[in-house]
Amino acid sequence: MSMELSNQVEQEILEAAEKVFYRKGKGAASMQDIADEAGITRTLLNYYFRSKDKLFDAVFRRTMSYMVPRVVELMNSNLPMEEFLPGIVEVFIDSMIEKPQIPIFVLQELTANPERVPQMMKELGVDPAKTVSRMKADNYFDGLGYDPRQFIMSILSLCIFPFAGKPMIRSIMYNDDEVAYIEAMYERKKLVPKILEQMLKIQ
């Protein structure tokens, strides 16, 4: 029973920490900020997660486990290209409509600590090299006149950047109208797969 409760507090702390870290970034966020957000005292944070680093780590892993498995599942699904492309676009855009701060949060941390990337891949059991070579074997990139990595980069770019740049894009292009911005993102779920199919034909 007390274990039940403590586990619940742990989850509440993680939720609060996620909010604060997403909003302020690791460096600018303080333990006090997080305690306030969670409605508890600072000391209790240290009781549950020994340090700020460990708490951040927990939040980061939580974020990655939210994103990566969805993508990996699709990459291992052996779907034909015509279904794979809309699928991957939908996974990315839907995930980020739900949590739009994820891209900046993740990219900022990976920029500050690039050694996390291989760690992460290993930990989550992902081997991108294998996936790509399987895709090649399955003729995914047949007739593509350039390096498939350029194609993959473009998929990621078209899906993720509109969220990484949300404040800029929403302000400049949508007059800070949140509804119009979100509508445009839904529209993008239909547009981007079309763009990607065209892209496969370029030499």
Add this chain to the structure above:
Amino acid sequence: MSMELSNQVEQEILEAAEKVFYRKGKGAASMQDIADEAGITRTLLNYYFRSKDKLFDAVFRRTMSYMVPRVVELMNSNLPMEEFLPGIVEVFIDSMIEKPQIPIFVLQELTANPERVPQMMKELGVDPAKTVSRMKADNYFDGLGYDPRQFIMSILSLCIFPFAGKPMIRSIMYNDDEVAYIEAMYERKKLVPKILEQMLKIQ
């Protein structure tokens, strides 16, 4: 003479501050870090820039004045689409090959302080709405079967994201080989305009 010198120190501080802010982000960077990087004492920082906030502000403006004018010049150049697209792609990619940390630095700050976006536009004398409506009047988007804003978003995405995601992309796709990564970015200067021209034809 002393003004000359003090101005030089000011520039050296800005250079050092830029390095540290780019590397650690605003929150995690300390005045001590910056003083060390500049090879001076912490107090001297406060002498030149009254506070950390003001110093950060100076660095941020400096970064924006480095990027924005190049883009605006092209947007006001009245070039036909076939020359405009390679031009804008080259400006973005060349700027970011030179300073790859810019995207994350800028996006992180705009995410934390979205009110900066309209401020910035006003300060730099940019009116994107005007530019877009002029482009429409000049038949830039004739025959485009969807909202031109989706097209503009895609330009930005394809150019900027590969740098925002540099650590991830370089590690996963280029085995942390910096030379191979940079080569791919040069390759991209040729590829992205082709992609964009195809994109104009989609309905």
Add this chain to the structure above:
DNA sequence: GTCTATATTGTGATAGAC
């Protein structure tokens, strides 16, 4: 302009009562 010294507050982290 540049330094040393210092004021002041904030921050992460622990000890100990309940």
Add this chain to the structure above:
DNA sequence: GTCTATCACAATATAGAC
């Protein structure tokens, strides 16, 4: 588990000598 009290230290910022 949760609190109060407290520690050690780092941070920004200022005052004042030179």
